[in-house]
Amino acid sequence: MxxxxxxxxxxxxSINQATTETSSTEELLDACAQAxxxxxxxxxxxxxxxxxxxxxxxxxxxxIRASSLCRGGFFTGTRPPAEAASDxxxxxxxxxxxxxxxxxxxxxxxxxxxxxxxxEAITRGIEALLPHAIDHDVILAVExxxxxxxxxxxxxxxxxxxxxLVTGLDHPNLGIAVDTYHVWWDPDLAQALERASAKxxxxxxxxxxxxxxxxxxxxxxxxxxIIDLAGILENIARGGYDGPVEVEVLNGEVWSRQASDVVLDxxxxxMPLLERIGxxx
Amino acid sequence: MxxxxxxxxxxxxSINQATTETSSTEELLDACAQAxxxxxxxxxxxxxxxxxxxxxxxxxxxxIRASSLCRGGFFTGTRPPAEAASDxxxxxxxxxxxxxxxxxxxxxxxxxxxxxxxxEAITRGIEALLPHAIDHDVILAVExxxxxxxxxxxxxxxxxxxxxLVTGLDHPNLGIAVDTYHVWWDPDLAQALERASAKxxxxxxxxxxxxxxxxxxxxxxxxxxIIDLAGILENIARGGYDGPVEVEVLNGEVWSRQASDVVLDxxxxxMPLLERIGxxx
Numbered sequence: 253m254x255x256x257x258x259x260x261x262x263x264x265x266s267i268n269q270a271t272t273e274t275s276s277t278e279e280l281l282d283a284c285a286q287a288x289x290x291x292x293x294x295x296x297x298x299x300x301x302x303x304x305x306x307x308x309x310x311x312x313x314x315x316i317r318a319s320s321l322c323r324g325g326f327f328t329g330t331r332p333p334a335e336a337a338s339d340x341x342x343x344x345x346x347x348x349x350x351x352x353x354x355x356x357x358x359x360x361x362x363x364x365x366x367x368x369x370x371x372e373a374i375t376r377g378i379e380a381l382l383p384h385a386i387d388h389d390v391i392l393a394v395e396x397x398x399x400x401x402x403x404x405x406x407x408x409x410x411x412x413x414x415x416x417l418v419t420g421l422d423h424p425n426l427g428i429a430v431d432t433y434h435v436w437w438d439p440d441l442a443q444a445l446e447r448a449s450a451k452x453x454x455x456x457x458x459x460x461x462x463x464x465x466x467x468x469x470x471x472x473x474x475x476x477x478i479i480d481l482a483g484i485l486e487n488i489a490r491g492g493y494d495g496p497v498e499v500e501v502l503n504g505e506v507w508s509r510q511a512s513d514v515v516l517d518x519x520x521x522x523m524p525l526l527e528r529i530g531x532x533x
Numbered sequence: 534m535x536x537x538x539x540x541x542x543x544x545x546x547s548i549n550q551a552t553t554e555t556s557s558t559e560e561l562l563d564a565c566a567q568a569x570x571x572x573x574x575x576x577x578x579x580x581x582x583x584x585x586x587x588x589x590x591x592x593x594x595x596x597i598r599a600s601s602l603c604r605g606g607f608f609t610g611t612r613p614p615a616e617a618a619s620d621x622x623x624x625x626x627x628x629x630x631x632x633x634x635x636x637x638x639x640x641x642x643x644x645x646x647x648x649x650x651x652x653e654a655i656t657r658g659i660e661a662l663l664p665h666a667i668d669h670d671v672i673l674a675v676e677x678x679x680x681x682x683x684x685x686x687x688x689x690x691x692x693x694x695x696x697x698l699v700t701g702l703d704h705p706n707l708g709i710a711v712d713t714y715h716v717w718w719d720p721d722l723a724q725a726l727e728r729a730s731a732k733x734x735x736x737x738x739x740x741x742x743x744x745x746x747x748x749x750x751x752x753x754x755x756x757x758x759i760i761d762l763a764g765i766l767e768n769i770a771r772g773g774y775d776g777p778v779e780v781e782v783l784n785g786e787v788w789s790r791q792a793s794d795v796v797l798d799x800x801x802x803x804m805p806l807l808e809r810i811g812x813x814x
Contacts, residue, residue: 361743366761367720399718400681403743403759413720437680439648439694462642462684467745478684480647 265522266291266319267515268456268500269298275511277307283515285314291496293356295322296346304346311351318352319496320393320429320454327377328360328370328407336360340381348388354454355385356393356429362407370407375417378426386425393454394418395429398437400467411435411444418451427453430488431500433471436460436479442487449491456500457481457522469504474521482528489529497526546803547572547600548796549737549781550579556792558588564796566595572777574637576603577627585627592632599633600777601674601710601735608658609641609651609688617641621662629669635735636666637674637710643688651688656698659707666706674735675699676710679718681748692716692725699732708734711769712781714752717741717760723768730772737781738762738803750785755802763809770810778807 267289272280277298284292292311299307311318324343326336347355359374378392385392396414397406408414414428428451438444445452459477464470474481485497499518506514548570553561558579565573573592580588592599605624607617628636640655659673666673677695678687689695695709709732719725726733740758745751755762766778780799787795 362718362759364759371720398681399679400745400748402718403741403745409718410720437643437683437690439652439691460684464681464684464748467681467748478643478645 262288262519262522262526263290264496264526265289265519266293266496266498267518268293268322268498269295270322271499271501271506271518272511272514273502274507275514278310279511280515281310281314281316283512284316286512287515287519289316289515289519291317291319291498293320293322293498293500294318294350294352296343299346304349308350318347318350319498320354320356321347321350321352323356323358324381324392325357325406326360327374328363333373333377336377337380340377341384344381344384344388344390344392347390352390354391354393354427354429356395356454358395358397359406359408361404362402367402367407371413371417374407375421378417379421382421382423382426386423390425391453392426393429394427395431395454395456396434398434409434410438411441411448415444415448415451427451429454429456431456431458432479432481432484433458433460433500436484441484445484445487446491449488449493452488452491452493453495454498455485455488455493455495456498457485457525458499458501466504469502469507471501471503473501473503473506473518474499474525482525485525485529497522543569543800543803543807544571545777545807546570546800547574547777547779548799549574549603549779550576551603552780552782552787552799553792553795554783555788556795559591560792561796562591562595562597564793565597567793568796568800570597570796570800572598572600572779574601574603574779574781575599575631575633577624580627585630589631599628599631600779601635601637602628602631602633604637604639605662605673606638606687607641608655609644614654614658617658618661621658622665625662625665625669625671625673628671633671635672635674635708635710637676637735639676639678640687640689642685643683648683648688652694652698655688656702659698660702663702663704663707667704671706672734673707674710675707676712676735676737677715679715691719692722692729696725696729696732708732710735710737712737712739713760713762713765714739714741714781717765722765726765726768727772730769730774733769733772733774735776735779736766736769736774737779738766738806739780739782747785750783750788752782752784754782754784754787754799755780755806763806766806766810778803
């Protein structure tokens with residue numbers, strides 16, 4: 253994508269598809285192409301006609317790239333480990349077919365066996381999946397989640413835990429996805445972002461609303477909440493990250509709007525942030 | 534209260550009044566007296582006829598003690614600092630009038646000036662309140678909250694932060710309230726409980742439900758969720774804590790039940806936990 257003089261292209265901006273959950277994938281892609289947004293982050297359940305190749309063609313036709321694919325993981329939880337392993341291998345293949353450099357991992361919850369056992373199961377699961385990711389030239393991105401999701405989505409709830417895990421397995425095809433919504437509360441965030449910087453391969457942005465009405469669908473568009481988004485993004489940029497910046501806002505009110513409206517709104521909101529971190533084209 | 538041979542008295546059990554929010558204070562006190570529960574933790578807005586002395590007489594008449602008073606704090610947030618200071622001094626006086634050894638502090642949220650500024654304002658607020666607490670023989674208890682409340686209730690969201698603050702100001706009239714619901718997610722919980730042990734002056738119990746439907750009213754009765762309550766309580770007991778154990782469950786379904794039913798239910802659930810930590814009478 254190239255920028256016109258009147259319509260600056262936010263080439264580094266990516267719209268995570270969860271932001272327009274109730275719109276079709278074509279609607280989202282058309283809106284991004286129209287606005288000059290360089291990336292989207294597709295979700296697997298939203299592939300056009302359930303077909304990853306058809307989705308890839310729809311991206312290519314609009315010169316839009318996938319910044320990441322959502323999602324693999326759930327190494328712990330209710331599904332059997334063999335099913336998780338098989339599904340995660342398929343997710344890696346889909347990321348490759350989509351041309352997505354990154355597969356985001358939501359690692360799975362703390363279960364009755366406790367947090368330490370969950371962390372161990374997650375580590376072993378990632379270790380087993382990594383060769384397949386290397387074969388397909390896909391980077392697995394461990395995403396730490398907000399602690400309120402520890403029992404349902406991710407036993408990894410501090411950025412430092414992700415850094416420890418990823419540094420321990422140490423491979424270029426394994427990194428960290430940093431989401432402002434999930435990490436902002438950490439009292440040691442500045443240091444944690446620095447520690448994670450060499451391994452940060454994806455950045456997600458959402459704001460924390462006051463009050464927050466829903467655990468799952470209560471995220472805010474950038475600027476509507478209380479997170480110091482500029483401070484976090486500047487810290488990440490100083491650490492060397494210069495890849496796409498995904499906006500991922502799960503919010504029932506946002507979902508009631510047209511994709512084209514949401515994309516333009518997000519673009520307006522991100523422009524000053526991206527300019528501030530020296531990233532706007 | 535004394536135990537009969539068939540009805541063991543849970544003398545160390547305390548029912549936090551938020552567990553029976555929709556029942557009257559008299560209903561709660563009668564239910565506790567009937568069941569042989571030794572303590573309640575009253576809330577200030579539930580004083581009988583708004584009168585702390587009348588509430589004290591109602592406690593005394595049933596030989597029930599206040600384990601703690603809820604609550605003071607909110608050193609940050611929307612109310613002016615002078616108003617917070619004045620209200621907190623009044624809360625200290627009410628704790629003394631009630632015969633409650635402890636006043637629980639919900640310290641106030643992270644605001645637009647950021648987490649570090651909030652922590653500083655909280656520390657200064659506690660420092661200014663402490664002499665009044667000493668004068669009234671009341672212990673101020675800093676309660677770390679779950680990170681999902683950082684923007685609305687408490688900038689102190691890790692137990693280690695509370696320990697740092699309380700250790701820094703270092704006075705017998707300043708301690709920590711540990712609530713299983715607020716701290717369970719912490720990857721470093723075992724060490725954090727040990728660090729906090731010398732300053733732990735109150736213990737609250739609630740469980741984490743899967744799924745959690747509400748940030749505010751989605752807490753679980755002990756045993757209904759996934760927190761290792763026995764493990765946490767044993768850790769706290771090993772650290773030397775031998776005071777009351779409060780059950781504080783904010784849950785819309787629980788609130789729809791009679792106080793007498795809830796108290797007996799909580800008592801049944803806590804009995805094995807209290808026995809396990811060697812605390813049942």
